[in-house]
Amino acid sequence: MSCSKTGIGLAGFGTVGSGVWKIIERNGGLINSRSQGAISIAIRKIAVRDLTKTRGADAPNDLFTTNLMDVVEDPSVDIVVELIGGTTAAFDLIAAALKAQKPVVTGNKALLAERGAELFALSAEMKTSIYFEAAVAGGIPIIKAIQESLIGNQIEDIVGIINGTSNYILQRMTEAGLGYPEALKEAKDLGYAEADETLDVNGWDAAHKAILLGSLAHGFLIDPTDVYVRGIEKITPLDISFASNLGYVVKLLSFVRLKENGAVEIRTQPSFISKKHILASVNGVFNAVAIKGDGLGESLFYGRGAGQEPTASSVISDLAEAARSIRNADSNRGFLPHRSDGQLVPIAETETSYYIRFSVKDQLGVIADISRILADVGLGISGTHSPVDPDNPDAEFVEMVFLLHSCRFGPLKTALAKVEELDCITARPVVFRIEKL
């Protein structure tokens, strides 16, 4: 093996970027030894916005630049690492790197989910790979698992808890009975939520990751506008408590599910799962991805979904892969779509059981009215739950929960619109899917 090092250009030196520096400093020799000398990497350029800002790691001053394109154009750079986030400058940087035939490592799930079509086309054209282990589930090596370890499998099912912030918030609402605003504040105070938490709590961070997992598993690019996404912002302690009474916990889950007709069901939303399922015990900011392959059967990958060094660990794994690919001229190691005939299941056609909570005025015939509307579109009731307040058994307004047998979302939506028109209904019905895992 050659003794010359593979040069890295690093765009962004925030939490993850400085983590990459630290791991290479600490374990660079180990990486070299473990790879029998095949992988020897050195950071040669670091682009930051502001040279005067305090840095998370002690890299030499002469590596830094404020010109983003230096990390591509510097002749000593062989591989470009994009950790600046966003979908414009990051796009331009990655496109420039691919055009220069320098492999790219990125953790930018939003960029790849939103503008992957352009970037993967360029990757194919330039025969230069984009690696993105760090984009999904932080330190969990789920990309390599799907792409390489499960290459012999038809990936039948992926269910993931892939946003640590929302998982932490839901856990605190469950365990401590906190309301959403209090739990969010706690997450921010502990550094588990960013200053702008929008993408974490509205489901889109998880959805972006699920889009990447779906593309990897099924070989076609998934358009984010076709994906059903709901967040956790409107969840109340009441439904979490009702869920618990019924034997469930509420988790923000992302599904990528291959249906019998070959179409792929992809959705992200807070759902009920049995307390006994292994995913129910994924707590705090941890992530987990359950995968079912037609050969492998059921599997689960669990670990830290964010954080400096877990995410940097994934970047390093990709850097090692990219460094090998340069020596091997193996341009096809990274992911590229291989199908253009992929189909998604329309959300109206997706089927699960349901939990529906109606806030009603307790008047004669209300149960009959609601039940009739549900029955008219073929929705069967498997159970009900409407605890009476022992201190106020004759309350005028009550919460009535209906549990529905597995049904399509389309008819349910129709029925709910009709129920909402009833006089006795005092608020929009609350709907959770009950997932059979």
Added chain:
Amino acid sequence: MSCSKTGIGLAGFGTVGSGVWKIIERNGGLINSRSQGAISIAIRKIAVRDLTKTRGADAPNDLFTTNLMDVVEDPSVDIVVELIGGTTAAFDLIAAALKAQKPVVTGNKALLAERGAELFALSAEMKTSIYFEAAVAGGIPIIKAIQESLIGNQIEDIVGIINGTSNYILQRMTEAGLGYPEALKEAKDLGYAEADETLDVNGWDAAHKAILLGSLAHGFLIDPTDVYVRGIEKITPLDISFASNLGYVVKLLSFVRLKENGAVEIRTQPSFISKKHILASVNGVFNAVAIKGDGLGESLFYGRGAGQEPTASSVISDLAEAARSIRNADSNRGFLPHRSDGQLVPIAETETSYYIRFSVKDQLGVIADISRILADVGLGISGTHSPVDPDNPDAEFVEMVFLLHSCRFGPLKTALAKVEELDCITARPVVFRIEKL
């Protein structure tokens, strides 16, 4: 990419071998598509002992041979898959393949753990890789995870449930209160234990896998004769029930633990772990491996540890890797040891808490005598447990459990030898480690 297929020579067409055939038949096109055409494999030779035996999959007759070396020597074979088991013919086959510079894929943990030194030396000399994803934890891609995904990590800790047979037996003893013989019989009836269950229940199957994980994680070959291994054959429902009363479950655990001085603690034995730990919920024939890396932090990999297609799924993953390596002439992709200075922690120096059960004659001073012996070698008691039989409060013989604070195994062994000499002791003390995970 070239259109010519990579030829596979398959030695053994039992459960896993016929699974490999089936997966290639079913998903060969998918593998090719997912790899952008880079991986195209075809089985060209299959060696079996008896041509007349019923086969698990419908491969053409002209592929079969009873001459084992045909799977190496046939010119259409590029990669050799060894699935015959054992440590002699399998050794010769793998050695011959390496000498012919044909990469090897094997699931033979016993062979690699016992005779890895010779085979890895030959692998290095011939610049030809040995791939063994199928040797550890069946379908779980743990080898690739450690070798590639965690390449940037110092692997601080590995704890595995990596023998499904013993895990099933222990679970049935726990849940149904079965004795060991009954649980073993049930496992055999269900096909979860082989006709000869020895290596599964005496701990050595798990120990062989742990040896491979330890070698991968720390870069040196571990001599099986230096490894502490205990099985589950002597476990009684009484200790399992006492464990449960104390908040623990008994699991056959394998540890590979990096100590502060750089030495590696490696051992396999049935141990107590908290019922609340995620490993406690790994049931049936499933396997799980928890890994802590200095960058990644805590992670867990869970899935089927045996069975036809899960194991074949791992073989296919290795075949894909080997097929790429042939095209790339990347001879270093597989594992090779990179250190000769590796040290193991002597078992006497290992430290955990302990559960010790003494069967004693209930005579005056017995607790004092035992406690004194323990105290004399510095062993502190953290708790005791000796339930009185409500129907026979004055029983002559009783079971007394002492829970010990964390201590070294050496002094404990010394103390136990002295306790055994006491008149009041009626059986060998039963010892379980209590693991802090």
